[in-house]
Each structure stands twice: as C-alpha cells, then as structure tokens.
Amino acid sequence: MRKTWLLFLAMAMSAAIGFSQGPPMGAGGGGRRGMGGQIPSIGHFYGKVVDSKTGKGMDGASVQLIQSKYNPATHGQKDTVISGMITGRHGDFSLENLPILGNFRLRITAIGYTAYEQKVAFDLKGLRGAAGGGAPGGGNGDGQPNMAGLQALNAVDKDLGNIKLTEDAQNLEQVTVTASKPLIQMGVDRKIYNVEKDISAAGGSATDVMRNVPSVQVDIDGNVTLRNSPPTIFVDGRPTTLTLDQIPADAIQSVEIITNPGAKYDASGGTSGILNIVLKKNRKAGYNGNLRAGIDQRGKFNAGGDINVKQGKINFFLSGNYNQRKSIATADYNRYTHIAGANNAPDSLIEHDYNPNKGYFAFGRGGFDLLLDNRNTLTIAGNIVHGTFEPYNNSDLYTDVFPPGQPTIYSYTQRLSTTNAQFNNHGAMLSFKHTFPRSGEEWTADVNYSQGSNDNLNLITSNIYNVKGGPLSGVFEQQQVGNGNNKFFTAQTDYTLPMGEKSKLEAGARAQIRHNSSINDIDTLGNDNQFHVEGLLSSQYTFTDRVFAGYVTYGNAIKDFTYQLGLRGESSNYSGTEHYTALDSIGHQTGAIGNFSNQFPLSLFPSVFLTQKLGGNQDLSLNYTRRIDRPNFFQLFPFTDYSDSLNVSRGNPDLKPQFTNSFELAYQKTFPGNNTFLASTYYKYTTDLITRNPVFGTNPVSNKPVLISSFINARSSFVGGFELIGRNAITKWWDITSNINIFTSKINTIDTGLFAVQPVGETWSWYGKINNSFKLTKALTLQLSGDYTSKTVLPPGGSASNGGGGGGRGFGGQVSGNANGYSRPSGGADAALRYEFLKNRVASLTLSVSDIFRTRVNSVYTYASYYEQDAVRRRDPQFFRLQFNYRFGKFDVALFKRKNIKGEQNAIEGIQGGGSQQ
DSSP states (O other): OHHHHHHHHHHHHHHHHHHHTOOOTTOOSOOOOGGGGOOOOOEEEEEEEEETTTOOBOTTOEEEEEEEEEETTTTEEEEEEEEEEEOOTTSEEEEEEEOSSSOEEEEEEOTTBOOEEEEEOOOOTTHHHHTTSSSGGGBOSSSSBOHHHHHHHHHTEEEEEEEEEOBOHHHHHIIIIIOOOOSEEEOSSOEEEEGGGOGGGTTSBHHHHHTTSTTEEEOTTOOEEESSSOOEEEETTEEOSOOGGGSBGGGEEEEEEESSOOTTSOSBOTTSOEEEEEEOOOOOSEEEEEEEEEEETTSOEEEEEEEEEEETTEEEEEEEEEEEEEEEEEEEEEEEEOOOOSSOOOEEEEEEEEEEEEEEEEEEEEEEEEEEETTEEEEEEEEEEEEEEEEEEEEEEEEEEOOTTSOOEEEEEEEEEEEEEEEEEEEEEEEEEEEOSSTTOEEEEEEEEEEEEEEEEEEEEEEEESSTTSOEEEEEEEEEEEEEEEEEEEEEEEEEEEOSSSOEEEEEEEEEEEEEEEEEEEEEEOTTSOEEEOTTTOEEEEEEEEEEEEEEEEEEEETTEEEEEEEEEEEEEEEEEESSOOBOTTSOBOSSOEEEEEEEEEEEEEEEEEEEEOSSSEEEEEEEEEEEEOOOHHHHOOOEEOSSTTSEEEOOTTOOOEEEEEEEEEEEEEEGGGEEEEEEEEEEEEESOEEEEEEEEEOTTTOOEEEEEEEEEOSEEEEEEEEEEEEEEEETTEEEEEEEEEEEEEEEOOOOGGGOOOOOOOEEEEEEEEEEEEEOSSSEEEEEEEEEEOOEEOOTTOOBGGGOOOGGGSSSOOOOOBSSEEEOOEEEEEEEEEEEESGGGOEEEEEEEESTTSOOOEEEEEEOSSEEEEEEEEEOOSEEEEEEEEEEEEEOHHHHHTSOOHHHHHHHHHHHTTTOOO
16 A cells, blocks of 8 residues: 555656646646645655664664744744654664655664764655656556656655664763762652762661751660651661661661651651651662772771662662671769658669670661563562670769668669670561553552561679778679560552542551560579579560551642642550569569550541642642550550669550641742752640659569659640751852751640659750761762750650651550650761772772760750759760772663653654544
8 A cells, every 4th residue: 555655656746746847838727736735644764773883783772753843832943753663673663654845853862872863854856857757647658667756756765774873981871870869859748868978877877877867866875856756767668677776878778758647657656757768779770789898996897788680570689788886885874862751761873884885787688579561560578687786884883872860871883784685687578569551550569577586695793882992792693684576567558549630549558467575584693603583573475466557548739739638547456465473453563474455446547738839949838647656565564674773664554545636837949950948837736645754663572662664644745846958059069958947845744643743844945957068079078967956855755766666566666755854955066078989980988977076965854853863975976987889880771772761652652643632
C-alpha cells in the first residue's frame, strides 16, 4: 500500500510540476493543482545510531523529529515534536507518516553521550528538472516508473545513514561522581536531611548525624528530642529495634523529619514526631560502591564499605561496618533528702563518677530487588548487628545522715563496677510492590521480622569507710547477671487509588507483635564466699504486646488549594509474667509468681492537612492530628528494681495511655538559587500525661528506706512553639542552614498527698542551630556548626534513650520526663575539614572535631517537696576523628540505554498514537 502511495505521489508530483510550468503550447485553460492541494503525510526518515568508537548500534537512544510551527498566540515560532522513538537492539530507527513539506531538526540523545542534532528535509527541488521527461503519467511506456518517479520515491523515503554519537566523559563524571543534593530539602509535611553533605558525621553513628539535623536536639549521652519531645525512630519507613548508636553514619543516605505525621503512620509517639532513617541502596545501572576507614584520638578505628550492582532485572546491595569505640564520661551528683520520720532522717549524698566505656559493634546489611516484570517488584533484605561493651565505673560517694538530736553520721564509699556485655540483632524484610496500568495506582505489602539478644555480667565492689583515708569498715560485693531476648514482627499493606487528575484514595492495615523475655539476677556474696541470688531483688519476666491498625486517607486539589483527610484506628493489648516476685496487698514483694495484663480498646485518630499555594513559590499549610503514647511494660510492671541502690525504680500498673492533639501552621517560600525559608508554629495538648513521680519505699533486704522513681498520669500538659528554618546560598562557595525554635511547655499534675509533685511553672525556652559549609577550593570543604539550648523545663514525655525510643513500636522504650525539674543552658561548636583527591575526586580525607570549646554539659536540677538533686555530666569533649573515603564504580551506559526515558517515551507514544485523547 505504501509503495502504491509513493508511485501515485511520484506521478502526481510530476504532473503538478509540469502544470506549474504552464500549459503546453496551444493548450487551453488554466490547468489545476494535482490532488486538490491535499498531499498525504507519507514521508519516511530512517537510519541507524552507532557508537563513534565501536561502530556498534546503540540500544535505547532517544530519536526526535522537531519542526518549528507558527504560534498565533505568541506570533512566533514554536518547536513541536512531530515524531520520535527509542532505538531498538541494533540502533535502528524509523520515522514514518511524516509531512513531506517543511524543514525539520533531528535530535538524538543518549545518557553518557553528547547530544546530536542536524537539519533534515525531503529534497523535492530536484524533481522539477526531471518531471518533464518520460511518458505521461510518470511511466516510460512499459509500465515501469520513469526517472522522475524514482526520484520522487527517493525524495520522500530518505535514508539518513549511520549517525555516530560521541561519549561525553564530562557529563558521565557528573552523573556518577559529582552529582549531589543540597544539605536539606524541605516539604510541607517533612524535611529531608541529606547525610552525604554532612562531612562532620563521617565515621560516626546515627547519633552524630542527628546533631546537625534541623529541629532535633541531642544531649551528650546521645538522647534525642524533636522539638523538646522524644521522637519515634523508623528505619526505611518502618519501626526498628536498633538504637541510633548501632547504625553507622556512613550507611545512612538521608533523615526524614516528620513533625506531625498523618493517619498513614503509627499513631504512637504523640508528643513528638517521626525521624525516618533512610539507608543507602543505590539503583544506578552498573556497579558502584564505597570503601572507608578511620581512627579517633584514642586509637580506635573503624572500617566499612558498601557496593551496589544493577544488571538486568536484579539490583543487589551490600554494606558492612566495624567500629571500635571508647568514650569517657564524668559526672557529679549532689542530692539532699529532707524528710524525717520514725525510720527516716535527712541525709545528703555527694557522688563523683569516672566512667570509661570501650567496645565495638559490627553492622551488616544486604539484599536485592527483583524486577519480576514491568509491574511487579520483589525486595528481600536483611541486617545483622553484633557488639560488645565493657563499661567501667569508679564512684566516690560521700554520705551524711542527720538524725534529729544526734551527731551527724559520716561515711565514704568507693564503688567499683565492671561490666562485660554483648548484644546481637538479626532482621529480615520481604516486600512486594505491584503497579497497575492506571498511572499512580499501586499496591504494596511487606513483612518484617527481627530478633535480638543481650548478655551481661556486672561485678560491683563497695569499700566502705567512716571517713576517706580511714580504716576499712566494711565490704559489700554484688554480682548482676542478666540476659534477654526480643522478637519483633510487623506486617503491613498499603493501596493507592487515583480517583481523578488531582485526587486519590489511600488505605492500609498493619499488625505488630513483640515478645520480650529477660532475666536479671542480683547476687550477694555470702559468708561462704559464694554468690547467692536475692530473689526479692531479682527479676525474671516475659511479656508480649500487640498493636493492630488500619487507616484510610483521601486527598484532592481545587485549583491552588489541596486537602487530605485521614482516619486511623488502633487497638492494642499486652500480657506479662514475673517469675520471681509479685506484690502483696500492701505493695511488698512476696516472691510469688505474678501475671500482669492490660487491654487498650479501639481508638480513632483523625488527621487533616490543608495547603494553599499563594503564588511566587509560596505555600501556607495547616494540619491537625490526634496521637497516642501507651505506657510501656516497664512503666506498668510493678516490680521494684534495686539493681542500683541509689537509683531505684518501679512501674505503676494503673497507668493509662496519654493522648495528644497536635496542630501546626507552616509557611514556606522558595527563593531563586534554591534558597528556602520555612516558618512553623505548633501546639500540642496532652491529656493523662505519663510522667515520673518519686515515692518512698523500703528495701526488702536491708529494711532501709529508699527513694523510688515511679510514674503517674498527670492531668495534662502542653508544648507550643515557633520555629524558623532557612537554607541560604550566600555565595557560590558558602551555604548556611539555620534553625531556631522558641518554645514553652507546662505540666499540670495531680495531688499525690505527702509526695505531691511540685511542677516547674511555664517557662519559655529556645534553642538554635547553624551549619556553615565553605567550598574553599574545588577539593577542600570546611564545615562549621554550632548549637545552643537555653534553660529548659524537662520535656513532657521525657527523653528516648539513644533515640531508640520506640514509641512507634506500640509499647516500650518511651521514658517519661519529670514534672519537677529543668536543665541548665548548654551548647557547643563542631568543625570538619574534607580534602578530595585522585581523578574525579573519588577519594577524600576528613578531619572532624566535636565540642571544640568543651562547653557541652548535661546539667539537670530536679526537686520535690522532700528532696532536691543537682546532676552535672560531661562526655568526650574536644573529640577528634580522621576518616578516609574512596568511591568506585562503573557507570554502565549500555544498561541505561535500554531504559526508556519515561517523559520522552510518553510523548513519543502520544505522537505515534495520533495525538488523540480519551
């Protein structure tokens, strides 16, 4: 059919060209235009794209034919893609059904190659001279086309030959080596902190990363707060049993800060938000990786590496880290207890601690993505963590007791404590993703399982003297033997359904089950020189908790206004058994087995997110969520822990969950040069706040009074504040990310009688953080950062230990704050200098120092109606670390060439489909 059209066209054009020269001598009339002016689009360009070096055909190159057309709206010319395709296996391309009149540009692009462009057209001018020869009608009298017909045929069926593309080495280097993201990217619902730009964290842990993350505070012990409340820690979008100290900084790609999570996320962690740690998993075609090693000022080294290989339908990733650690902390405590009674006398305690802690941890992670087909992907991943720690504590304790009407009783105790501890954690994840033909519609499902164990042996020797330097008056030796196991299982499924151009529905369900068992034997040395278990002081327990949840959200946009409405439902329960002790009717431990359980009925958690675009790259958003914090097992468990006689604790089985209503109003503006400004004001109101409440009790072995740290539900609390975050490119070589948060909080407690908590009144506080990055030369980068926190009321909800927090794990990890205390001002400065070298700067050396001026301290004052305490701690000031890093890899252009570029492919498919719209 196509040849018929070409022959017909050749004859028609011959006739048309002949007529255009005028009628034959003696012919009458004015002639007519062949085909009535309607010439069909039957032009054809074809050819082959080849590599200039190898001469081999190039698979996956983008071929576009562009024509400039008149645009009546602008009264100018506008480029229009009239045809295109992606080259096949041998580099061939064929563009058909083209208009034969006009000029065109042929554009060919391929990743890693210099773009090719040339002018092309169908040569119809040569037909004018040839059209008059031969038989009428384009034949030569024997039924074969004449020369004019052949020329016409060749003119509209044009071979462009082999087109050579040249590899662009500079562009390739940018893709594989120098491409980078800004330090922080901001969205309405989250902020993304790109760890690869934070050179000060190299060789450290996730705790070091958090020190520079906006909105996040980290104390000297690695305890993390987000806007003065303990956050929920996620890894790759799921809750984790890992602590921040167990995650290497070099394994982290980014940290997502979600200050007010919606219905799609766990409702736990109400007084704060979510910190989602995204681990590295590259998907670049070919292979690439990283090798690293470092040493700190105490001679402890770290080493690690990661590699990613993508070939065909498989993407494989593997990483590992080994870190030796030695930290040194010092602490001073001053406590005065001033309640007197029949068995009590006021006393004071002065304690000085010297606490070095050495050990190591090893981290490994690996897995693969299997692209089953274009719409189904299966991912399998796993991790393993192992570590040992050997803390040593040397304490000097001075105790004065003031019996009424009697001389003061003095004593001095030197307490030595040595511990050997190790932990193990193994985890696995199976994930499946299915995308539907409809754009944006997808279904995902995943299962996560992890299990961990820990073992520790702690030997404590207390040498007691009447006065320091005097004769030894007594020796008390104690041994603590502990081990534990935990198993954590989650299953989750999510479905997204687009319901229009701007609206979508999301729904999902989640189940999580956690099982813990623990043995903590406290032994004392008897007269037979043997250790004997103190059953009333020891504990052996098991517990299981479960959380079941489902959610649905709907979002839509009306012009520049978008909204998302969500509702989440959660129910939970826990059960536990204490195998050593239980309580009698008056609260004394009896030695009998005790069973404990509780159920929290179905609770609903609505969320509302509203956003209005204001123009000029400005957005205004308002959101509301309701969230929950359930008391964890240790807060509920009524066993009194006497393992540290100076810091005794006990749970309260009558605790209720606390609920938080959270509001946030945010304004964001993006300026030229990717400068960004974000202002937020927030308010969180919590009912039945779980907070610490000291009470008095009696040690069942010594029969002496002791101060016990327990828990109560306060009436309510609130946290409110105003936060500013800015990212500014001052010059081409100087970037600043700054953050300031001004906030206040207050706890309204209940009257607990003699031991009523006297909360600190409402106090305004602030903290600021700044991070400067200086590009001194192409190879040399300097980073200077600092932070300062003013006097702050101890946060409602407390501090999550090492950030492991786990509010999102349903129960566990959440350590409540104190209603009666505050921390004194503190701050510090850090610096890092990175030098990049070798070709393409694939190697680097980084020297970093933390707490340059030795100003970071943890100074906390707590009090109640019967006691007051000062605690001042310092850890690892002016700490230096030197780190080496080497990047390697091969960017496999052949693999990328086989990938269809989505935007171009969609455009080409639209052209080939005739441009019709349904």
